[in-house]
Amino acid sequence: MIVQVFQYLAGGLMIVGGLFSLLAAVGILRLPDLYTRMHAVSKAGTMGAGLMFVAIAVVSFEVSVILRAFAGFVFLFLTMPVSAHLLARASLLAGYKPSSATDITDLDIKELEE
Amino acid sequence: MSGSEFLSIASIISLGLLTFAFLLTIIRIVRGPTLPDRVLALDLLVAIGIAYIAVGAITTGYFLYLDIAISLGLVGFLATVAFARFILHRGMKNRQIEIDEKKKEKEAAR
Numbered sequence: 001m002i003v004q005v006f007q008y009l010a011g012g013l014m015i016v017g018g019l020f021s022l023l024a025a026v027g028i029l030r031l032p033d034l035y036t037r038m039h040a041v042s043k044a045g046t047m048g049a050g051l052m053f054v055a056i057a058v059v060s061f062e063v064s065v066i067l068r069a070f071a072g073f074v075f076l077f078l079t080m081p082v083s084a085h086l087l088a089r090a091s092l093l094a095g096y097k098p099s100s101a102t103d104i105t106d107l108d109i110k111e112l113e114e
Numbered sequence: 115m116s117g118s119e120f121l122s123i124a125s126i127i128s129l130g131l132l133t134f135a136f137l138l139t140i141i142r143i144v145r146g147p148t149l150p151d152r153v154l155a156l157d158l159l160v161a162i163g164i165a166y167i168a169v170g171a172i173t174t175g176y177f178l179y180l181d182i183a184i185s186l187g188l189v190g191f192l193a194t195v196a197f198a199r200f201i202l203h204r205g206m207k208n209r210q211i212e213i214d215e216k217k218k219e220k221e222a223a224r
Binding site (some may be wrong): 003004005006007010013014015017018019021022024025026028029034037038040041043044045048049052053055056059060062065069070071072075076077079080082083084086087089090091093094095096 | 116117118120121123124125128129130131132134135136138139141142148150151153154155157158161164165167168169171174177180181183184187188190191194195197198199201202204205206208209211
């Protein structure tokens with residue numbers, strides 16, 4: 001009985017994770033420039049892959065697998081935003097401009113040129 | 115419908131969703147106007163690949179795939195960091211050349 005409940009839960013988590021991945025892909029295709037696309041990848045993309053790890057942890061009844069799934073989940077949630085931020089900083093310093101709809105008030109690009 | 119039946123149906127649905135996401139990301143890689151756009155799309159591609167492997171681990175019941183997913187995440191992170199450093203260095207070089215040209219123009223105007 002309890003096994004069935006966890007199987008239903010894992011199936012639901014897998015479908016929600018797939019929807020999150022699809023949302024990230026739609027975001028990367030539809031948003032106007034690099035800096036807005038980064039939102040879709042670093043939030044929805046991370047969630048999509050992370051929920052699959054949670055589904056593994058739920059459906060397997062082994063301590064070693066649960067611990068490894070949890071480690072993978074934490075690792076993914078630490079590294080994906082860091083890499084997205086690094087890429088955003090590098091491309092901003094390299095001179096890739098945001099779209100004209102973006103209003104930059106906190107970043108002074110001119111200061112970096114001097 | 116028993117739990118294992120629901121699990122197999124859910125895995126088929128999520129694999130379909132992931133495949134669709136994969137195709138949309140590939141469109142961005144092909145179309146992407148600049149290099150950072152393509153690097154970002156590759157980052158998302160790695161995340162979708164991790165999700166694929168995790169679904170495979172659940173459907174086959176072979177949880178050793180989990181280690182492969184974790185190491186794929188590590189490789190993807192390192193690849194993105196390396197690409198970011200490459201973009202930074204290349205961009206700074208181009209920018210330095212522009213600044214030097216402007217200085218030369220100013221001196222020539224004097």
